[in-house]
Amino acid sequence: MATILTDRGELTAATDDGLWLDAADAERATGWVLKPEGMCCDDLCVPLPAAMVAAGRVDVAGFWRRLGNPVVHDEARQVWALGAGAAARRDALAGDAAPDFALPDFAGVTRRLSELRGRKVFLSTWASW
Template sequence: IDEICVPVRDSSTLTDGKNIDLVEFARLTNQNIVIDQQRRIAALGEHADSRSQSMATLDAPDFTLPDVHGRQVSFSDFNRRKRLLLAWSSW
Protein backbone atom coordinates (compact mmCIF):
# COMPACT_ATOMS: atom_id res chain seq x y z
CA ILE A 1 0.00 0.00 0.00
CA ASP A 2 1.24 3.45 -0.80
CA GLU A 3 1.36 6.08 1.88
CA ILE A 4 -2.04 7.53 2.58
CA CYS A 5 -3.47 10.11 4.92
CA VAL A 6 -6.77 9.30 6.59
CA PRO A 7 -8.37 12.37 8.15
CA VAL A 8 -10.12 11.44 11.39
CA ARG A 9 -12.38 14.07 12.93
CA ASP A 10 -13.13 12.09 16.08
CA SER A 11 -10.12 9.99 17.11
CA SER A 12 -12.22 8.14 19.69
CA THR A 13 -13.82 6.21 16.80
CA LEU A 14 -10.41 4.88 15.75
CA THR A 15 -8.39 4.62 18.95
CA ASP A 16 -8.79 4.27 22.69
CA GLY A 17 -5.59 6.24 23.25
CA LYS A 18 -3.37 3.16 23.27
CA ASN A 19 -4.66 0.87 20.53
CA ILE A 20 -5.99 1.38 17.02
CA ASP A 21 -9.28 -0.20 15.98
CA LEU A 22 -7.97 -2.11 12.96
CA VAL A 23 -11.42 -3.04 11.72
CA GLU A 24 -12.39 0.63 11.58
CA PHE A 25 -9.02 1.53 10.01
CA ALA A 26 -9.55 -1.14 7.34
CA ARG A 27 -13.02 0.23 6.66
CA LEU A 28 -11.73 3.81 6.34
CA THR A 29 -8.92 2.79 3.98
CA ASN A 30 -11.01 0.28 2.00
CA GLN A 31 -8.73 -2.64 2.84
CA ASN A 32 -9.45 -6.26 3.55
CA ILE A 33 -8.68 -7.48 7.06
CA VAL A 34 -8.41 -10.85 8.73
CA ILE A 35 -8.00 -11.30 12.47
CA ASP A 36 -6.93 -14.41 14.39
CA GLN A 37 -7.99 -13.60 17.94
CA GLN A 38 -6.51 -16.80 19.36
CA ARG A 39 -3.03 -15.90 18.11
CA ARG A 40 -3.63 -12.16 18.56
CA ILE A 41 -2.61 -11.27 15.02
CA ALA A 42 -4.22 -9.24 12.25
CA ALA A 43 -3.35 -8.80 8.59
CA LEU A 44 -4.46 -5.98 6.31
CA GLY A 45 -4.66 -6.68 2.60
CA GLU A 46 -4.61 -4.70 -0.59
CA HIS A 47 -7.53 -2.42 -1.38
CA ALA A 48 -10.42 -4.55 -2.53
CA ASP A 49 -11.09 -2.24 -5.49
CA SER A 50 -7.54 -2.44 -6.82
CA ARG A 51 -7.54 -6.25 -6.60
CA SER A 52 -10.81 -6.34 -8.53
CA GLN A 53 -9.38 -3.98 -11.14
CA SER A 54 -6.22 -6.10 -11.49
CA MET A 55 -8.28 -9.23 -11.95
CA ALA A 56 -10.46 -7.54 -14.57
CA THR A 57 -7.46 -6.32 -16.59
CA LEU A 58 -5.37 -9.44 -15.88
CA ASP A 59 -2.42 -7.25 -14.84
CA ALA A 60 -0.01 -9.24 -12.68
CA PRO A 61 1.61 -7.43 -9.75
CA ASP A 62 5.36 -6.94 -9.90
CA PHE A 63 7.42 -9.21 -7.65
CA THR A 64 11.07 -10.21 -7.29
CA LEU A 65 12.44 -13.70 -6.66
CA PRO A 66 15.87 -15.32 -6.92
CA ASP A 67 16.60 -17.35 -10.05
CA VAL A 68 18.38 -20.73 -9.99
CA HIS A 69 21.72 -18.89 -9.70
CA GLY A 70 20.57 -16.72 -6.78
CA ARG A 71 20.26 -13.49 -8.83
CA GLN A 72 17.22 -11.35 -8.11
CA VAL A 73 14.80 -11.25 -11.05
CA SER A 74 11.67 -9.11 -11.20
CA PHE A 75 8.56 -9.90 -13.19
CA SER A 76 8.80 -6.40 -14.68
CA ASP A 77 12.26 -7.25 -16.10
CA PHE A 78 10.38 -9.00 -18.89
CA ASN A 79 7.99 -6.19 -19.83
CA ARG A 80 6.95 -6.03 -23.48
CA ARG A 81 7.73 -9.73 -23.87
CA LYS A 82 5.45 -12.70 -23.56
CA ARG A 83 5.74 -14.28 -20.13
CA LEU A 84 4.70 -17.63 -18.74
CA LEU A 85 4.47 -17.89 -14.99
CA LEU A 86 4.51 -21.45 -13.70
CA ALA A 87 3.80 -22.17 -10.06
CA TRP A 88 4.22 -25.63 -8.61
CA SER A 89 3.87 -27.11 -5.17
CA SER A 90 4.17 -30.62 -3.81
CA TRP A 91 1.25 -30.16 -1.42
Protein backbone atom coordinates in the same frame (compact mmCIF):
# COMPACT_ATOMS: atom_id res chain seq x y z
CA MET B 1 5.35 -5.55 19.49
CA ALA B 2 3.09 -6.90 16.79
CA THR B 3 4.00 -8.56 13.51
CA ILE B 4 2.08 -7.20 10.53
CA LEU B 5 1.86 -9.07 7.21
CA THR B 6 0.95 -6.87 4.26
CA ASP B 7 1.33 -6.73 0.48
CA ARG B 8 4.23 -4.37 1.23
CA GLY B 9 6.05 -6.99 3.27
CA GLU B 10 6.35 -8.07 6.89
CA LEU B 11 7.02 -5.53 9.62
CA THR B 12 6.99 -5.25 13.38
CA ALA B 13 5.54 -2.29 15.23
CA ALA B 14 4.60 -1.20 18.72
CA THR B 15 0.86 -1.53 19.25
CA ASP B 16 -1.73 -0.85 21.87
CA ASP B 17 -4.67 -3.19 22.30
CA GLY B 18 -5.75 -4.15 18.81
CA LEU B 19 -3.78 -2.61 15.98
CA TRP B 20 -3.34 0.99 17.07
CA LEU B 21 -0.18 2.31 15.41
CA ASP B 22 1.55 5.66 15.42
CA ALA B 23 1.36 7.59 12.17
CA ALA B 24 4.80 6.46 10.92
CA ASP B 25 4.05 2.74 11.48
CA ALA B 26 0.57 3.15 10.05
CA GLU B 27 2.16 4.47 6.89
CA ARG B 28 4.71 1.61 6.79
CA ALA B 29 1.90 -0.92 7.18
CA THR B 30 -0.62 0.57 4.76
CA GLY B 31 1.07 3.16 2.54
CA TRP B 32 -1.51 5.70 3.76
CA VAL B 33 -0.44 8.90 5.59
CA LEU B 34 -2.27 10.36 8.58
CA LYS B 35 -3.30 13.99 7.89
CA PRO B 36 -5.83 16.34 9.51
CA GLU B 37 -8.37 15.40 6.83
CA GLY B 38 -7.98 11.64 7.40
CA MET B 39 -5.77 8.91 5.92
CA CYS B 40 -4.32 9.95 2.58
CA CYS B 41 -2.70 8.13 -0.34
CA ASP B 42 -1.53 10.30 -3.23
CA ASP B 43 -4.44 12.72 -3.89
CA LEU B 44 -7.03 10.58 -2.15
CA CYS B 45 -8.04 11.13 1.48
CA VAL B 46 -10.44 8.96 3.47
CA PRO B 47 -11.93 10.68 6.53
CA LEU B 48 -11.48 8.77 9.76
CA PRO B 49 -14.25 8.53 12.34
CA ALA B 50 -13.21 10.12 15.65
CA ALA B 51 -13.12 6.66 17.24
CA MET B 52 -10.33 5.54 14.90
CA VAL B 53 -7.73 8.14 15.78
CA ALA B 54 -6.42 9.26 19.17
CA ALA B 55 -3.27 11.03 20.33
CA GLY B 56 -1.54 10.61 16.99
CA ARG B 57 -2.32 6.90 16.79
CA VAL B 58 -4.57 5.21 14.26
CA ASP B 59 -6.80 2.15 14.55
CA VAL B 60 -5.21 0.56 11.49
CA ALA B 61 -7.39 -2.56 11.62
CA GLY B 62 -10.53 -0.41 11.62
CA PHE B 63 -9.18 1.80 8.85
CA TRP B 64 -8.14 -1.16 6.71
CA ARG B 65 -11.57 -2.79 7.03
CA ARG B 66 -13.18 0.56 6.20
CA LEU B 67 -11.37 0.39 2.85
CA GLY B 68 -13.04 -2.98 2.18
CA ASN B 69 -9.99 -5.08 2.97
CA PRO B 70 -9.79 -8.17 5.19
CA VAL B 71 -7.98 -8.04 8.54
CA VAL B 72 -7.25 -11.22 10.47
CA HIS B 73 -5.11 -11.91 13.53
CA ASP B 74 -3.86 -14.64 15.83
CA GLU B 75 -5.39 -15.42 19.24
CA ALA B 76 -3.00 -13.15 21.13
CA ARG B 77 -3.63 -10.30 18.66
CA GLN B 78 0.11 -10.03 18.09
CA VAL B 79 0.23 -11.22 14.47
CA TRP B 80 -1.93 -9.44 11.91
CA ALA B 81 -2.51 -9.99 8.22
CA LEU B 82 -3.77 -6.98 6.28
CA GLY B 83 -5.14 -8.49 3.09
CA ALA B 84 -6.39 -6.93 -0.12
CA GLY B 85 -10.14 -6.79 -0.69
CA ALA B 86 -11.91 -8.40 -3.62
CA ALA B 87 -12.41 -5.04 -5.35
CA ALA B 88 -8.73 -4.13 -5.05
CA ARG B 89 -7.64 -7.49 -6.46
CA ARG B 90 -10.26 -7.32 -9.22
CA ASP B 91 -9.20 -3.80 -10.26
CA ALA B 92 -5.55 -4.84 -10.34
CA LEU B 93 -6.29 -7.92 -12.44
CA ALA B 94 -8.44 -5.96 -14.89
CA GLY B 95 -5.91 -3.12 -15.08
CA ASP B 96 -3.44 -2.36 -17.85
CA ALA B 97 -0.56 -4.30 -16.32
CA ALA B 98 -0.42 -7.78 -14.85
CA PRO B 99 -0.15 -7.53 -11.04
CA ASP B 100 3.52 -7.21 -10.15
CA PHE B 101 5.28 -9.26 -7.48
CA ALA B 102 8.77 -10.04 -6.24
CA LEU B 103 9.78 -13.53 -5.13
CA PRO B 104 13.11 -15.28 -4.46
CA ASP B 105 14.52 -17.85 -6.85
CA PHE B 106 16.17 -21.05 -5.57
CA ALA B 107 19.47 -19.24 -5.08
CA GLY B 108 17.75 -16.62 -2.95
CA VAL B 109 17.90 -13.88 -5.59
CA THR B 110 14.80 -11.70 -5.64
CA ARG B 111 13.14 -11.52 -9.05
CA ARG B 112 10.43 -9.08 -9.99
CA LEU B 113 7.88 -9.84 -12.71
CA SER B 114 8.03 -6.31 -14.12
CA GLU B 115 11.76 -6.78 -14.90
CA LEU B 116 10.55 -8.91 -17.81
CA ARG B 117 8.64 -6.07 -19.49
CA GLY B 118 9.37 -6.17 -23.22
CA ARG B 119 9.25 -9.98 -23.34
CA LYS B 120 6.37 -12.41 -23.45
CA VAL B 121 5.96 -14.15 -20.10
CA PHE B 122 4.44 -17.56 -19.46
CA LEU B 123 3.70 -17.36 -15.73
CA SER B 124 2.96 -20.80 -14.37
CA THR B 125 2.48 -22.37 -10.96
CA TRP B 126 3.41 -25.83 -9.77
CA ALA B 127 3.85 -27.63 -6.46
CA SER B 128 5.58 -30.64 -4.94
CA TRP B 129 2.49 -31.77 -3.05
